[in-house]
Amino acid sequence: MKKFTIVLSLFTLLFLAACGSSNEESTDASESKGTINLAVTPWTSTVPPTKIARIIIEDMGYEVEETQADVSSTFVGLSRGDLDAYMDSWMPAHENQMEKYSDSVEKVTTSYDNANTGLTIPSNLEGINKVSDLKGKEDQFGNKIYGIEEGAGATEMMRELIEEADLDLELVPSSEGGMLAQVQRKISSDEPVIFYGWRPHSMFNKFDIKVLEDDYKVFTPSTVNVLAxxxxxxxxxxxxxxxxxxxxxIDEVEEMITKIEDGADEREVAQEWIDNNQDKVNKMLENE
Structure with a gap:
């Protein structure tokens, strides 16, 4: 009986030690280096880079939160430190905000450049290839241009372009989804439409459209930056x-946007990119 008690006690101690070790490992694994808050503007182009960054930063040992915000709120949040980073800042569209918050918000790197943006129309509208070609033809478009939300730099740039080109057009701001729904209706009915287009975006896969040359130089190819x-x-x-x-x-982002819009899970699409670009990811992490 005494021998049995000793054996049982030894087994109990070993079991408790194993549990203690397991709990300690679990605690260590769950310990976070802190929380990184990423800003997410309501554009499809923001999602793939943000999801990729989130997975990588989580793998580095941080908790990651995403905060949905428009551009104005994003810059305010970055300036206060409520937001840590933003993966989708468009220049020159965000030039005014960068100047305003230059003391507290910095450009970390360029994500990609030569992103074409501007007034966009169906490709089958002949004789209209640059912005100045719209003059005198505004009524063909119902005297309207469809744009994205108020507060976006591109929205103010569109107003500037309308004035600069002296076009009899009313800007109709909306969410990205609202704008594209209107574009879908117009194109499906074979009606002329003008709207704000940019790459990377799946709209160029879904519609036969073209970005007009901006001969007033309000819109120029954009550079997309990471801010912090x-x-x-x-x-x-x-x-x-x-x-x-x-x-x-741009092509990689556009491909991921299309997959997500076709029903793929955002995180799975991001993880697939990481898996297919592990050498590139390793280089990104070389100096961390």
């Missing part, structure tokens, strides 16, 4: 180093 609160380098130097090395192509 200027305290991120100190708060999470490894995350900052990763973001400094970040880059992706």
């Amino acid at each position: 609160n200027n305290g991120l380098k100190e708060k999470a130097p490894d995350v900052y180093a990763f973001l400094q090395n970040w880059n992706i192509s």
Whole structure:
């Protein structure tokens, strides 16, 4: 009986030690290096880079939160440190916001460049290839241009272009989804339509459309940057180093947007990109 008690006690101690070790490992695994808050503007182009960054930053040991916000709120959040980083800042569209918050918001790197943006129409509308060709033809489009939300830099640029080109057109701001729904209705009915278009976007896969040459130079090819609160380098130097090395192509983003709109899970699409670009990801993490 005594021998049995000793054996049982030894077994109990080993079991408790194993449990303690398991719990300790679980605690260590669940310990976070902190929380990184990523801004997410309501555009399809924001989603793929943000989801990729989220997975990579989580793998680095951080909790990651995503905050949905328009452009104005994004810059306010970045300036206050409520938001740590933003993967989809368009220049020159966000030039005014960058100047306003230059003391607290910084450009970390360029994600991609030569992103074409501007007034966009169906390709079958002949004789209209540049913005100045619209003059005198505004009534063909119901005297309306469909755009994205108020507060976006592109919305103000469209107003500037309408005035600069002296066009008899009313800008109708909406969400990206609302604008594209209107475009879908017009194109399906074979009606002329003018709207704000940009790459990367699945609209160029779904519709036969063209971006008009801007002979007034209001819209020029855009550069898309990664921004951060200027305290991120100190708060999470490894995350900052990763973001400094970040880059992706327009074609890659456009391909992911199309997959997501066709029903694929956002995170799975992002993980697929990481799996297919592991060498590139490793280089991004070299100095973290």
